[in-house]
Amino acid sequence: MRKPELAAAIAEKADLSRDQANRVLNAVLDEITNALHRKDSVTLVGFGTFVPRHRGARTGKNPQTGEPVTIKASNTVAFKPGKMLKDAVS
Structure with missing residues (x-):
């Protein structure tokens, strides 16, 4: 949708x-x-919670060459579904 x-x-x-x-x-x-x-954080009771998360810098790998690359720190959002939502989709 x-x-x-x-x-x-x-x-x-x-x-x-x-x-x-x-x-x-x-x-x-x-x-x-x-x-x-x-x-x-934003909690919608029964639906779920949106939580801001910080990801620290880390070392990754270039999938084409296999060489190590530095991945910068970033902010992202996590979502934890609530019980009613989990039950509704089960």
């Missing part, structure tokens, strides 16, 4: 116009992004 399809499903379930649902979805995604940028 892509973002427009998700917005359309929200619009139908919440009795909103597609434009309203799209604005709500964008607002939710913006707030999750802002929280993660501030290094805050």
